[in-house]
Amino acid sequence: MSHEEVLHSHEGHGHDDHGHHEHHETFLSKYVFSMDHKMIAKQFLITGMVWAVLGGLMSVLFRLQLGYPEASFPWLESILGKWAKGGQITPEAYYALVTTHGTVLVFFVLTAGLSGTFANFLIPLQIGARDMASPFMNMLSYWFFFTASIIMLSSMFVETGPFSGGWTAYPPLSALGDASPGSKSGMDLWIIAMALFIVSSLLGGLNYIATILNMRTKGMSMTRLPLTIWALFFTAVLGVLSFPVLLSGMILLIFDRNFHTSFYLSDIFVNGVGALSNEGGSAILYQHLFWFLGHPEVYIILLPAMGMVSEIMSVNSRKPIFGYMAMLGSLFAIAVLAFLVWAHHMFVTGLNPFLGSIFVLLTLLIAVPSAIKVFNWLTTLWRGNIRFTPGMLFAIGFVSLFISGGLTGIWLGNAALDIHLHDTYFVIAHFHIVMGVASMFGMFAGVYHWFPKMYGRYMNNSLAYIHFWVTLAGAYLIFWPMHYEGLAGMPRRYFDFSIWESFKMFADLNRFISTVAMIVFAAQLLFLMNFFYSIFKGRKVTTLNPWQANTLEWTTPIRPGHGNWPGEIPEVHRWPYDYGKDGQDFIPQDVPVGANESHGH
Amino acid sequence: MAHTHTAEENKAVIAEIKKVTIILSVLTIVELILGFWMIGMDNAGLKLAIKGSIVILMMAKAFYIVAYFMHLKHELKNLIMTIVVPLALFIWFICAFLSDGNSFRNLRNTYNPYFKEQSTIKVEKKASPNHESTEGAHDEKAHEQK
Amino acid sequence: MSNVTTASSTEAKWWGGGKSPFNVEYGKVMMWYFLMSDAFTFGAFLISYGTVRFSTNGWPDPNEVFRSFPFAPEGVHAPLVFVSVMTFILIVSSVTMVLAVHAGKNMDKNGVVRNMIWTIIGGIAFLSCQAWEWNHLFHEGAWWGQNPFLNADGTASSTNFTNFFFTITGFHGFHVLSGVVINIIMLIMTLTDKFEQRGHYLMIEKAGLYWHFVDLVWVFVFTCFYLL
Numbered sequence: 001m002s003h004e005e006v007l008h009s010h011e012g013h014g015h016d017d018h019g020h021h022e023h024h025e026t027f028l029s030k031y032v033f034s035m036d037h038k039m040i041a042k043q044f045l046i047t048g049m050v051w052a053v054l055g056g057l058m059s060v061l062f063r064l065q066l067g068y069p070e071a072s073f074p075w076l077e078s079i080l081g082k083w084a085k086g087g088q089i090t091p092e093a094y095y096a097l098v099t100t101h102g103t104v105l106v107f108f109v110l111t112a113g114l115s116g117t118f119a120n121f122l123i124p125l126q127i128g129a130r131d132m133a134s135p136f137m138n139m140l141s142y143w144f145f146f147t148a149s150i151i152m153l154s155s156m157f158v159e160t161g162p163f164s165g166g167w168t169a170y171p172p173l174s175a176l177g178d179a180s181p182g183s184k185s186g187m188d189l190w191i192i193a194m195a196l197f198i199v200s201s202l203l204g205g206l207n208y209i210a211t212i213l214n215m216r217t218k219g220m221s222m223t224r225l226p227l228t229i230w231a232l233f234f235t236a237v238l239g240v241l242s243f244p245v246l247l248s249g250m251i252l253l254i255f256d257r258n259f260h261t262s263f264y265l266s267d268i269f270v271n272g273v274g275a276l277s278n279e280g281g282s283a284i285l286y287q288h289l290f291w292f293l294g295h296p297e298v299y300i301i302l303l304p305a306m307g308m309v310s311e312i313m314s315v316n317s318r319k320p321i322f323g324y325m326a327m328l329g330s331l332f333a334i335a336v337l338a339f340l341v342w343a344h345h346m347f348v349t350g351l352n353p354f355l356g357s358i359f360v361l362l363t364l365l366i367a368v369p370s371a372i373k374v375f376n377w378l379t380t381l382w383r384g385n386i387r388f389t390p391g392m393l394f395a396i397g398f399v400s401l402f403i404s405g406g407l408t409g410i411w412l413g414n415a416a417l418d419i420h421l422h423d424t425y426f427v428i429a430h431f432h433i434v435m436g437v438a439s440m441f442g443m444f445a446g447v448y449h450w451f452p453k454m455y456g457r458y459m460n461n462s463l464a465y466i467h468f469w470v471t472l473a474g475a476y477l478i479f480w481p482m483h484y485e486g487l488a489g490m491p492r493r494y495f496d497f498s499i500w501e502s503f504k505m506f507a508d509l510n511r512f513i514s515t516v517a518m519i520v521f522a523a524q525l526l527f528l529m530n531f532f533y534s535i536f537k538g539r540k541v542t543t544l545n546p547w548q549a550n551t552l553e554w555t556t557p558i559r560p561g562h563g564n565w566p567g568e569i570p571e572v573h574r575w576p577y578d579y580g581k582d583g584q585d586f587i588p589q590d591v592p593v594g595a596n597e598s599h600g601h
Numbered sequence: 602m603a604h605t606h607t608a609e610e611n612k613a614v615i616a617e618i619k620k621v622t623i624i625l626s627v628l629t630i631v632e633l634i635l636g637f638w639m640i641g642m643d644n645a646g647l648k649l650a651i652k653g654s655i656v657i658l659m660m661a662k663a664f665y666i667v668a669y670f671m672h673l674k675h676e677l678k679n680l681i682m683t684i685v686v687p688l689a690l691f692i693w694f695i696c697a698f699l700s701d702g703n704s705f706r707n708l709r710n711t712y713n714p715y716f717k718e719q720s721t722i723k724v725e726k727k728a729s730p731n732h733e734s735t736e737g738a739h740d741e742k743a744h745e746q747k
Numbered sequence: 748m749s750n751v752t753t754a755s756s757t758e759a760k761w762w763g764g765g766k767s768p769f770n771v772e773y774g775k776v777m778m779w780y781f782l783m784s785d786a787f788t789f790g791a792f793l794i795s796y797g798t799v800r801f802s803t804n805g806w807p808d809p810n811e812v813f814r815s816f817p818f819a820p821e822g823v824h825a826p827l828v829f830v831s832v833m834t835f836i837l838i839v840s841s842v843t844m845v846l847a848v849h850a851g852k853n854m855d856k857n858g859v860v861r862n863m864i865w866t867i868i869g870g871i872a873f874l875s876c877q878a879w880e881w882n883h884l885f886h887e888g889a890w891w892g893q894n895p896f897l898n899a900d901g902t903a904s905s906t907n908f909t910n911f912f913f914t915i916t917g918f919h920g921f922h923v924l925s926g927v928v929i930n931i932i933m934l935i936m937t938l939t940d941k942f943e944q945r946g947h948y949l950m951i952e953k954a955g956l957y958w959h960f961v962d963l964v965w966v967f968v969f970t971c972f973y974l975l
Contacts, residue, residue: 128764133773202784206777213683214773218765240784241687248791252914260892261910263799267713280905282705282802285795288698292791339690343697352704355697572764614849622842629834636827636974640810652975659970663963670845670959672952679761680769684779691790698794702801710804720804723901 033143035135036562040142041121042454045447047142047149048113049528054153055104056521062097065089067514069498083161091495095164096182098493100156102167103190105436107197108152110301112145114443115239118304119208119232121450125553126226128217128570130563133210137203144200148193155189163190166493168290171264171283175256178270187257191250198243198250205243208236217552219572223328224589226551226576227321230328231307234335235300242296242339249289256281284349291342298435299338303331305442306373306402309395311576312449313377315549316392317384318585320577323376330369330376337366347415348422356415363413370406374399385580389547390464391449397472398441404476405434408483423493426486429479437475444471447531452546456559457538463530467523474520481509550576550588621669628662778953782960785922789964792918793971796911805898807908809973812889812896817879830973833876834965840869841962844930848955851948856937859951863934866958870927877920881913889913912972919961919968926961929954 034040061080064073065088072087083093120138124131132138155162164182165173173179174187212233216225225233255261262278264286269275314321321327344363347356377399386392408430411417421427444467451459490503497503497510545554552572556564570590578587582598635651635658642648668674673681709716761768769776800806810826819825843865850858888895891913894906933954942948 133777137777202781206780206784209780210773210776213769214767214776216764218763220764222762222768224764237687240780241690241787244784244788245791248788248795251918252792252795255891255910255914260906261914262892262906263795263910267715278906280799280803280907282702282799284701284705285698285798285802288701288798289791289795292694340693343701350705350708352701355701355704359697611849611853618842618845618849622838625838626835629831629838632970632974633827633831636810640826655970655974659966662966666841666959666963666966670841670962671956672848676771677761677769680771680776680779683769684783687783688786694790695794695797698798699801702798705802706804709802716804720898720902722903724897724903 033139035131035139037120037124037132037135037138038454038560040138041117043142044112044116044120044145047146048109048117049531051104051108051113051149052524053528055101055109056524058097058101058104060518060521061089062094062101063514063517065094065495066497067511069496092161092164092181094495095166095180095493096156096161096186099164099166099182100152100162103163103194104152106167106297106301107194108145108149110436110439110443111201111239111297112197114439114446115232115235115300115304116142116145116204117443118228118308118446118450119204119236121454122228122553123208123211123232124215125453125556125560125564126229126551126576127212127215127220128552128572129211129215130565130569132207133215134207137207141200141203141207144196144203148196148200151189151196152193155186155193158185158189160184160186162186168287168294169253170290171253171256171286172268175253175264175286176268176270176276177257178273191254191257195247195250198247201239201243205236205239208232209240212236217569217572220552220589223325224572224575226307227310227324227327227331228304228307230331231303231310234331235303238296238300238303238335238338242293242300245289246293249286249293252289253286284346284351287346287349288343291345292339294345295342296338298431299334301435301439302442303334305398305439305445306331308442308446308449309377309398310380311551312391312395312445313380313399314577314579315449315547316387316389316395317381318387318579319380319384320579320581321376322379322382323372324575324577326372327376330372333369334366337362337369341366344413344415344418347418353415360413360415364410366413367406367410370402374403374406389448390459390461390468391445393465393468394441394445394448397468398438398445400472401433401438401441401475405430405432405438409434420489421486423491424486425482425490425492428492429482429486432482433475433479437471437479441471444468444527449547450553451531451534451538452541452558453553453556453560455535455538456541457534458541458546459534459538460530463526467527467530470523470526471520474516474523477516478513478520481513485509545588548586550578550586552589555588555590617669621665624665625662628658628665632658772949774949774953775956778956782956785960786964789915789918789967792911792915793967796915796971799907799911803905803907805900805902805904807894807896807904808899809975811899812884812908813880813973815883827973829876829880830969833873833880834969836869836873836876837962837965840866840873841959843869844955844958848948848952851942851951854943854948856940856943859937859942859948860934863930863937863951867927867930867934870923870930870958874920874923874927877916877923881916884909884912915968916972919964922961922964926954926958929957 030036031039034043061076064076073084074087076084076089077087080089080093083090083096089097120132123129160181162182163169163174163186164180165187169187169190173183177184177187212225212229216222252261252263256263256265256278260278262281264283265276265278265281266283268278310321310327341359341363343351343355343359347359351359381396408426412421412427412430448459448464451457485503485506488502488506490497490506498507541558544556544558547554552570555570557566572589573592574587574589576589578589579585581587582594632655635655639648639651642651673684710720761770767773767776813830814824814826816823816825816829843862847859847862847866850856850862884890889909889912891910892906894904894909896904896908898904933951936942936950937948942950
């Protein structure tokens with residue numbers, strides 16, 4: 001075999017045998033240690049769902065405290081034990097809850113659950129590959145994530161409780177075991193879980209990049225890739241380049257915790273311990289390192305949702321996506337800017353104001369590609385023949401949330417305004433709408449849209465509509481009022497606001513928010529019910545291409561086996577957005593260009 | 602085996618490896634000479650200039666290792682660009698971090714009198730560490746000789 | 748779309764799908780991007796080191812700290828000498844690695860084996876040097892959280908000098924160690940004719956990339972800690 005043949009062999013015959021004959025598969029190799037990208041995607045999705053329920057439950061618990069600070073609920077003590085003595089959540093438990101809620105939702109649900117699921121599921125199917133470049137590494141990626149999950153979960157059961165210093169884990173709370181109960185073994189487990197999580201996301205990310213670049217089917221040039229794939233590609237690049245920086249930051253943190261170093265520590269006095277000998281470090285350094293990951297992380301969460309929304313919107317508007325190249329360029333611009341703006345999270349930490357002003361400028365620049373994307377989505381919808389499938393509704397909901405959450409980002413990106421708004425409920429409202437709920441909407445849209453491909457069945461539409469409207473209305477009812485609370489100066493992460501005269505006026509509002517939060521949480525259980533019921537009992541898919549979509553995943557059998565296509569991988573002849581072209585409703589990507597077809601795109 | 606090199610290609614490759622090895626050695630030696638020159642130097646400006654040139658030499662070494670040893674120069678332009686362009690992120694990474702570090706020092710010198718004071722008081726060449734060090738080194742020598 | 752379909756430039760052909768746009772197999776693409784991400788890990792360490800150094804008024808003079816040499820008589824101060832030996836060891840091992848990769852391309856098994864052995868010896872020699880230096884510094888009272896050295900201007904120094912030194916050289920040493928392990932595995936696979944059977948020595952190339960990266964990182968670590 002020559003060198004050249006070796007280079008391209010794996011697309012050719014390396015995987016061909018998968019398509020032809022069935023392997024003998026045991027339960028273990030099919031469902032547990034599976035190397036099929038579709039099964040790994042489902043594993044990520046379901047683990048992510050478990051975490052979403054746990055994280056959501058935590059938010060219900062601390063909203064209970066914020067809404068009813070005076071009341072006591074005896075049943076709380078029976079489930080939380082000493083963390084809710086007398087039926088009231090203790091301050092320590094409250095901090096642990098908000099911290100774990102943040103960590104879990106940001107990393108385990110919206111990073112692993114979102115891009116882990118859809119990158120694994122969609123990349124090989126949409127680019128026309130038998131599987132990921134390295135199925136084995138893909139499997140490892142899931143099992144590292146799983147181990148990280150178990151360790152994070154176990155941190156909730158240690159005696160001193162899980163880490164409670166906020167999901168950003170700023171030192172000194174994270175660096176000194178004596179600083180708070182949650183800074184003890186809970187924090188050690190938190191760091192170990194995060195380190196494993198970083199390994200998982202690196203293994204996954206390298207695989208996604210190599211697959212997208214190297215394994216595209218014939219004719220699938222980069223500008224014929226669906227926007228989903230582009231978004232997942234940039235997501236993977238962001239992860240591969242930014243997670244290592246967090247890893248470095250955490251290694252230094254481990255040394256500070258266990259080996260008497262003072263990378264992040266200087267001039268510290270701990271109650272009951274006295275002045276520490278640690279000198280010369282800088283807590284701001286940790287914040288820089290953390291946010292060098294932390295900001296790209298926001299886009300790691302958001303970009304996959306953007307990509308899926310673009311795809312779903314085009315399919316269900318029966319129109320080509322408006323401005324494909326502009327969409328692509330704005331994805332690229334966002335990915336680059338993501339690395340340049342991290343310190344806008346740090347305007348009040350003592351950051352050099354001159355440096356801060358550069359960060360303001362760069363931050364505000366993000367508004368440009370974001371606006372391009374929003375306008376392109378809206379113009380895609382414009383005069384479209386819209387089908388309001390549940391996936392489409394969630395995609396439209398995503399755009400709505402992205403606009404309303406994104407606009408407040410422009411406020412917060414200004415250092416002068418940020419001094420007033422920093423660490424208030426305004427920030428909470430901003431990032432929950434633009435990053436949290438919006439990305440959840442992207443995830444829901446993806447699940448509803450690709451469920452037929454995943455399980456060969458449809459989800460129930462009526463339940464899905466209820467789910468959508470309750471969630472959309474609920475998201476606005478929860479987070480919109482928080483803007484006012486934040487403008488009034490109500491700080492985040494506080495245990496009880498009832499003791500301040502100035503925040504007493506918000507007592508009713510807080511109760512209202514808490515009530516809505518519980519209703520919205522209940523609506524998510526509806527989604528879960530729908531999801532698991534439909535896996536087994538949903539209406540069966542009978543056509544290959546239920547949404548009349550152009551992308552390659554709909555050319556596979558209804559329930560594709562390992563290897564995706566039973567025969568040859570289809571060749572691609574056109575971009576994925578030929579909807580309503582030359583009087584035809586849609587022309588799939590594998591249809592050759594006709595002789596007198598007009599030039600599109 | 603279709604792709605093995607001809608004798609001439611082989612010669613060219615070996616010659617290139619030799620050339621790069623020599624270049625790397627020379628660069629390292631120049632760095633070391635600059636390093637020796639700096640020992641005990643009081644002229645802060647000149648010292649800074651030397652440090653600057655050491656950084657430039659370091660980048661040159663990095664270039665030769667990546668381009669020739671890691672073979673990047675002989676790859677397709679596509680691969681070169683996808684690897685070199687993202688590394689440009691380091692520029693802002695370094696600038697922002699270091700300038701904020703510098704600003705943090707200025708802030709501490711301005712607002713933290715203790716910090717400022719500590720950096721002006723000369724400590725006696727404490728007997729303890731130095732003493733210990735010779736002791737330690739001595740012990741070790743003894744060990745090694747056994 | 749039309750411009751892409753009609754254009755027959757080599758660029759479009761490379762990116763057209765159905766083959767690697769880089770003309771390399773996926774493992775090498777992954778290795779390159781892994782090294783990029785590792786570059787960010789090391790970059791973050793070294794930049795943190797720089798940041799802390801910039802936020803501190805004084806810093807120890809490396810020539811006062813790293814000035815000993817194995818078996819040298821007491822009182823002989825030889826700054827930079829030992830570390831230059833270490834640097835040359837690593838450069839030479841990189842050269843033998845290049846030769847191994849080159850031999851692999853020519854399907855020259857003996858050449859691969861010979862050069863891999865030299866590379867492994869170089870790696871082990873480097874690790875031994877590092878072990879000696881760490882041991883020596885430890886006996887001088889330097890460790891994580893302990894810094895016996897004074898700043899260059901004679902003022903008291905924080906422990907961050909030794910903290911960063913041990914963390915970063917330790918992390919680099921860990922990479923060298925894993926590189927040596929990888930190289931030993933490659934050597935065994937070569938000896939058992941694994942690559943002869945596969946018909947190519949691409950694995951050696953990937954191991955080589957990793958090994959050169961370790962050398963590359965040392966260029967930066969060496970400069971940042973011993974020269975600047």
